[in-house]
Amino acid sequence: MKLKICGMNHNTAEVAALKPDYLGFIFWEPSSRVFRGTIPELPSGVKKVGVFVDASLEEILEKIKEFGLHMVQLHGNESPSFCKEFRAATQLEIPVIKAFSVGASFNFEQLGPYEAVCDFYLFDTKGKLPGGNSFSFDWELLSDYPSDKPYFLSGGIGPGDIDSLFEFMHRPEAGKCHALDVNSRFESRPGEKKVADLTKFKKRLAQGR
Ligand SMILES: O=C(O)c1ccccc1NCC(=O)[C@H](O)[C@H](O)COP(=O)(O)O
Numbered sequence: 001m002k003l004k005i006c007g008m009n010h011n012t013a014e015v016a017a018l019k020p021d022y023l024g025f026i027f028w029e030p031s032s033r034v035f036r037g038t039i040p041e042l043p044s045g046v047k048k049v050g051v052f053v054d055a056s057l058e059e060i061l062e063k064i065k066e067f068g069l070h071m072v073q074l075h076g077n078e079s080p081s082f083c084k085e086f087r088a089a090t091q092l093e094i095p096v097i098k099a100f101s102v103g104a105s106f107n108f109e110q111l112g113p114y115e116a117v118c119d120f121y122l123f124d125t126k127g128k129l130p131g132g133n134s135f136s137f138d139w140e141l142l143s144d145y146p147s148d149k150p151y152f153l154s155g156g157i158g159p160g161d162i163d164s165l166f167e168f169m170h171r172p173e174a175g176k177c178h179a180l181d182v183n184s185r186f187e188s189r190p191g192e193k194k195v196a197d198l199t200k201f202k203k204r205l206a207q208g209r
Contacts, residue, residue: 001169001205002179004049004152005198007033007132009191013040018195018202020046021179024073027063028053031132032190033183039067049073049097053130057086064094073097073122075131083117095119097152101126102137108146115147120178125155134184136161142173150178158185159197166209180205 005015006024016023023042025035027050039048050069052060054076063069072094074083083096098118100110103126111121123142127133136156145151157165157180168174182201186194 004181006183016042022047024049026051071095075099080113122152152179152181154181157182
């Protein structure tokens with residue numbers, strides 16, 4: 001199972017040294033972990049994911065260029081036609097993760113129009129904010145997941161969730177789970193990650209149950 005550590009800001013180099021598969025940088029001004037500054041050189045294989053909330057195509061293309069982003073995560077109400085336009089503009093070179101907020105229930109029919117225009121889905125918890133709400137949704141809802149597309153499991157995943165994650169990974173609906181996405185539950189303050197907790201978490205994930 002791959003790992004994405006999201007909401008990087010204050011200690012990127014230290015976290016990157018753990019060699020997660022993905023590091024997420026938030027380019028949404030109202031976020032308490034909006035990315036400022038420059039991204040240090042990362043170990044090879046660590047992919048930089050730019051997280052956007054209803055940003056314009058121009059803004060996203062600028063950030064890709066400025067920060068050498070490898071992928072984008074569209075975390076707002078971006079339409080299928082916007083995703084299509086983005087893919088055309090980047091000639092399919094920048095994979096698209098389309099995020100969806102999951103509440104007490106989730107209508108998987110809304111994925112249909114996105115099937116042909118994004119590369120991954122990300123399921124996050126519905127809350128007051130578009131992301132970084134710190135609490136999880138009922139993963140059981142994913143038992144109705146109808147797609148073959150790989151997805152990121154997100155929303156409130158914390159250091160104490162390892163056992164439930166292993167339980168989840170043994171269920172059929174976890175078959176398409178490509179990566180876990182962690183964020184605020186591993187922070188000492190917004191944008192600053194607890195490296196010791198992440199180290200333990202990553203190690204436990206790699207060891208398996
Ligand atoms: O984290 C934010 O501040 C944020 C704000 C706006 C859009 C997306 C945001 N985060 C994106 C992520 O991928 C987070 O990792 C995801 O929402 C889960 O966060 P958390 O519940 O804190 O684990």
